[in-house]
Amino acid sequence: MAINPEVxxxxxxxxxxxxxxxxxxxxxxxxxxxGMKPQTIYSALDLNAxxxxxxxxxxxxxxxxxxxxxxxxxxxxxxxxxxxDQALKIAVDAGLLPAAAxxxxxxxxxxxxxxxxxxxxxxxxxxxxxxxxxxxHHFDGSTSQYFHIARRMPDGEYILKMHRPAALGYKNKPIxxxxxxxxxxxxxxxxxxxxxADVIPAQGENAADSLIMLDRFWRELGVSKRLLAxxxxxxxxxxxxxxxxxxxxxxxxxxxxxxxxxxxxxNPWKTFWQxxxxxxxxxxxxxxxxxxLTEFRRRxxxxxxxxxxxxxxxxxxxxRMDAWRRVMLHGGIVKLPEDALAxxxxxxxxxxxIDGLISLxxxxxxxKGSLCDAWVYVYxxxxxxxxxxxxxxxxxxxxxxxxxxxDEGEFKNYDDTPHELAVKAAADLSIPESALxxxxxxxxxxxxxxxPIRETERAVENVFDVENYAALDDALAEVHNIVxxxxxxxxxxxxxxxxxxxxxxxxxxxxxxxxxxEVERLRAAL
Numbered sequence: 001m002a003i004n005p006e007v008x009x010x011x012x013x014x015x016x017x018x019x020x021x022x023x024x025x026x027x028x029x030x031x032x033x034x035g036m037k038p039q040t041i042y043s044a045l046d047l048n049a050x051x052x053x054x055x056x057x058x059x060x061x062x063x064x065x066x067x068x069x070x071x072x073x074x075x076x077x078x079x080x081x082x083x084x085d086q087a088l089k090i091a092v093d094a095g096l097l098p099a100a101a102x103x104x105x106x107x108x109x110x111x112x113x114x115x116x117x118x119x120x121x122x123x124x125x126x127x128x129x130x131x132x133x134x135x136x137h138h139f140d141g142s143t144s145q146y147f148h149i150a151r152r153m154p155d156g157e158y159i160l161k162m163h164r165p166a167a168l169g170y171k172n173k174p175i176x177x178x179x180x181x182x183x184x185x186x187x188x189x190x191x192x193x194x195x196x197a198d199v200i201p202a203q204g205e206n207a208a209d210s211l212i213m214l215d216r217f218w219r220e221l222g223v224s225k226r227l228l229a230x231x232x233x234x235x236x237x238x239x240x241x242x243x244x245x246x247x248x249x250x251x252x253x254x255x256x257x258x259x260x261x262x263x264x265x266x267n268p269w270k271t272f273w274q275x276x277x278x279x280x281x282x283x284x285x286x287x288x289x290x291x292x293l294t295e296f297r298r299r300x301x302x303x304x305x306x307x308x309x310x311x312x313x314x315x316x317x318x319x320r321m322d323a324w325r326r327v328m329l330h331g332g333i334v335k336l337p338e339d340a341l342a343x344x345x346x347x348x349x350x351x352x353x354i355d356g357l358i359s360l361x362x363x364x365x366x367x368k369g370s371l372c373d374a375w376v377y378v379y380x381x382x383x384x385x386x387x388x389x390x391x392x393x394x395x396x397x398x399x400x401x402x403x404x405x406x407d408e409g410e411f412k413n414y415d416d417t418p419h420e421l422a423v424k425a426a427a428d429l430s431i432p433e434s435a436l437x438x439x440x441x442x443x444x445x446x447x448x449x450x451x452p453i454r455e456t457e458r459a460v461e462n463v464f465d466v467e468n469y470a471a472l473d474d475a476l477a478e479v480h481n482i483v484x485x486x487x488x489x490x491x492x493x494x495x496x497x498x499x500x501x502x503x504x505x506x507x508x509x510x511x512x513x514x515x516x517x518e519v520e521r522l523r524a525a526l
Contacts, residue, residue: 003034003044012045064101065112067091069119070426075281077423078165079146082278084110086437090282094435117418130190133327134334137187137224139214140269141205141232144182146277148174149201150290158201158293162286179203182293185213186269189221190228192323194308195272196220199297207237208382214244215341221324222333223458226250239382243344246460247336276303283433299438306438325453332454340460345379347463349392352376358389365400379463388464395470397463469503478505482512483519490515 003011011030018026024038031038056062071087082090085106092102113119130136150161160182163174183205186197196217202209210233218224227249234240235251244251283289308321315323327333350358352371357364358378367376367389376389387400469475475498480486486494494511501507 003036003041007034008044011041015045061104061108061112062116064097064104065109065116066118066422066425067096067429068109069113069116069422070429071096071282071431073423073426074286074429074431075146075278076164079278079281080274082282083275084113086275086279087282089437090279090431090435094429094431096429096431118422119419132330133189133191133324134222134224134330136190136226136228137221138190138269139185139187139210139217139227139229139234141183141185141210141213141234142269142273143204144184144199144277145273146280147182147296149176149178149180149182149293150174152177153292159290160293160296161288161290162280164287182296183209184273185210185217186272187214187217187221188269189224189324192326193313193320194221194324195304195320197272197300197304199293199300201293205233207233207240210234211240211243211341211344211382215336219335222327222335222453222455223247223249226252228252239344239346242347243341243382246343247340248458272307276300279437282431283436284431289433302438302441325450328451328453332456334456334458336458336460339462342381342383343460343462343464344382345463346382348378348380350376350378350389352389367398367400371398381464386464388466390463390470395474397466397470399464399466467505469505469508472498472503475503475505475508478508479512479515482509483515 011027014026014030015023027038027041031041034041068084068087068091071091072081072084075082081087083106088097088101088104088106088109091097092099110119145165146162147160148163150159152158158177158180178201180201180203182199183202184197184199186195188195198213198216200209200213214234227244229235229251234244241251280286280289280291309319312318312320312323348360350360352358352367352374354372356367356372358367358376359365360378360380365387371389371391375392377392379388379390381387388397389400390397469478472495476491476495479494479498494515497511498508
């Protein structure tokens with residue numbers, strides 16, 4: 001069925017006036033009106049007919065794009081390519097391109113490279129955004145993919161070198177010094193895209209380092225309502241996941257072995273780490289390039305500041321840092337107590353034997369006191385030698401002062417494609433080390449006065465506190481045992497006093513003894 005010429009011209013006019021991203025919906029609406037398929041309307045409008053291309057307005061872009069493509073392909077094939085904006089900046093700083101090339105938008109270079117055939121198609125990542133700052137954070141840890149620790153200096157400083165990535169994505173194939181690897185940890189705010197990250201030497205990802213870095217990041221950005229993380233050590237370790245929940249933060253689970261389900265966490269960080277590390281391959285003789293860990297971390301800070309100063313991915317009028325500072329409109333940030341991390345613990349359920357012993361990891365421990373044949377929760381600190389048992393039935397807590405086990409014996413051929421030609425030409429470029437990115441500290445905006453972020457401290461339960469009663473009923477029961485029956489008014493006054501003194505055991509006993517003495521004086525006066 002043919003479309004009426006007047007209707008066809010009206011559709012063509014609506015399509016031309018439709019805003020960006022709404023053209024498909026315009027065709028769908030007209031398809032419903034005229035009773036045709038959208039493909040039929042597209043064919044009738046003859047939109048695929050293109051005019052013959054004229055001579056390019058800026059022919060120098062083709063030459064510039066070829067140079068940028070060569071810089072992008074300086075890393076070995078296994079490592080991928082440097083991003084276009086970074087490769088463009090390196091080419092200008094190295095004198096391979098004139099300064100005017102720096103004013104060309106990277107997307108223009110990408111378009112010309114696609115026309116030349118020197119680029120590869122990549123999968124588009126899904127974007128996301130929370131409603132408010134600190135509503136959701138993304139946490140990720142990863143070992144370096146392109147760097148390894150080559151040696152340690154006499155002063156303890158570590159020297160990092162690059163290597164060619166191994167097949168199948170195996171990280172850090174060279175054997176590192178002291179078996180330590182550069183390990184990244186990072187946090188990103190879902191609403192604004194503001195990031196914070198650092199790299200430390202470690203044998204690999206572990207729960208202790210994850211919690212230490214998470215605690216450090218939260219002290220700068222504030223605690224979020226929800227923490228998104230992959231199925232890594234932060235979730236696999238029951239102690240670390242329990243600590244996150246104890247801080248009042250949701251830690252939703254994701255499907256194991258489903259990488260696409262983790263893309264909300266993995267994709268942004270994978271891109272971030274590669275944007276940071278790949279430009280180092282642009283330097284001459286990258287296989288012999290060395291850098292100290294201290295300088296490496298300093299340049300990483302510069303890279304993060306540059307990323308946070310970029311425009312927000314949806315609101316182009318503000319930066320990512322500006323978007324995060326909206327947290328001031330929601331009461332500021334929430335911080336944890338200084339000793340909150342020290343309260344991170346593992347919890348086990350055990351039964352105290354008639355000999356007053358419990359066994360943890362096949363090691364016997366003695367419980368001080370008269371506990372025997374009772375079920376208890378055992379809290380073990382993750383960062384120091386501290387252990388506390390809590391009687392499940394009564395809630396009483398007892399500290400295990402001697403955390404050491406007892407002594408033994410006391411208990412029983414085709415033509416090269418443009419892409420391949422660019423790879424070969426990349427080896428002939430000369431790029432000095434001075435052209436690498438992130439060497440200069442980011443300049444602060446002196447003409448802007450930043451208001452301080454309001455801070456609120458969030459309480460975290462201390463399971464190792466044995467000086468206070470675990471519950472109010474336990475404290476009132478102690479008073480009742482010493483004083484005897486109380487009137488409703490006395491019970492209300494005693495309850496208020498106990499709560500004001502945070503159920504301190506010493507205060508409760510002194511109060512009860514004082515009340516007991518008053519009762520005895522009244523009886524003696526009768």
